[in-house]
Amino acid sequence: MANYSIKELEALTGIKAHTIRIWEKRHNLISPERSETNIRTYSDKDLKQILNVSILYNQGFKISKIASLTQAELSSKIQDLANDVKPENEVFIDQLTICMVDLDEDKFEKTLSSCILKKGFEETVDNVIYPFLRKIGVLWLSNKINPVQEHFISNLVRQKMIVAIDGLHEPAEKEESIVLFLPENELHELGLLYFHYLVKKRGYKTYYLGQDVPFPDLKKVCDKINPDILISSVAYIGSEKKFIEYLAVVEETFKDKRIYMTGQPMFNKKDVIPVGITLFEKPSDLLNLLDQ
Structure with missing residues (x-):
């Protein structure tokens, strides 16, 4: 009690x-x-x-x-x-x-x-x-x-x-494809699941990788399917230095893709977020970015 x-x-x-x-x-x-x-x-x-x-x-x-x-x-x-x-x-x-x-x-x-x-x-x-x-x-x-x-x-x-x-049975209508993932050691999945629902409902081809995705595995998947967009969420960053280094590698590796990320720790450090990564605060903000 x-x-x-x-x-x-x-x-x-x-x-x-x-x-x-x-x-x-x-x-x-x-x-x-x-x-x-x-x-x-x-x-x-x-x-x-x-x-x-x-x-x-x-x-x-x-x-x-x-x-x-x-x-x-x-x-x-x-x-x-x-x-x-x-x-x-x-x-x-x-x-x-x-x-x-x-x-x-x-x-x-x-x-x-x-x-x-x-x-x-x-x-x-x-x-x-x-x-x-x-x-x-x-x-x-x-x-x-x-x-x-x-x-x-x-x-x-x-x-x-x-x-x-699972109830979204409609086939993908859009040519653009999206990979959704959480960085290694990140386990807070509810937000990413909801983003998956929203983008799949709107006709995107989706690849949901889920929690705790090591960067080499993310790269292998993206090399194979060549997605247009990456979506991720961060609830805990641990070492700030290592996290910023991780984001820099993500930006450089996927510089030909649109990268959308969210999470309060990201906004707390938004001044040092690489320019190739776009932050969004709410699910509606993500949808607006996708419509641009």
Whole structure:
């Protein structure tokens, strides 16, 4: 069981710390532990309660009304919101967060499938999965989720990505071909899978190499198929000097190709990124670059 500070609770729920304290004091919605110096700490149960309350609160329910509901009534009203023709994204994001805390695979799967059915795959990824993963990042950086929970979430989302890609049966319509890869030792694959879905859906011939691709292997593949475009993503760079050297080799080796890369570490070092490598921030930016 994790313990959260009120600032972490604020980041995860979107509810201001001041408001959380009011809900605690006036409505007894949660009962945090207190240290000897009177510092509040909140449990998984408190987090789930605030997430559930915030779903209704953000949909216009009065807090006094929410506080009067039993847990069964609270769950029922949240389910009613999720069953709307097109529920708010925050409803799904908060439900997925609760599933992550509980390691509830069945509910996670049903929630994500429902969201895709109601909103479509691309809107779900852009406006639900990505914001959800950013929330999980708050927990990860503060050591409030363990590797088991992180792998649990990543694998379930990865499965959805692969199913969506496999569902694209249309033959390639464009003459340009694309290789998608992650550099050696890079394992964060979800973003690259989504880029694969987007470019394949738009008719490009794709070669998906996936995680942890040594540079000699990348070169062999490109020598054989001669792609027009390379797409990659970086979440961790390790040694900055070695990483910049790696990018320089990529640029020189594939100077006749369009190279598109993303990842926060890239933007942190964008002043030293070789000119032959084009950075993009969002999936929509990638699509705009491809259309140029």
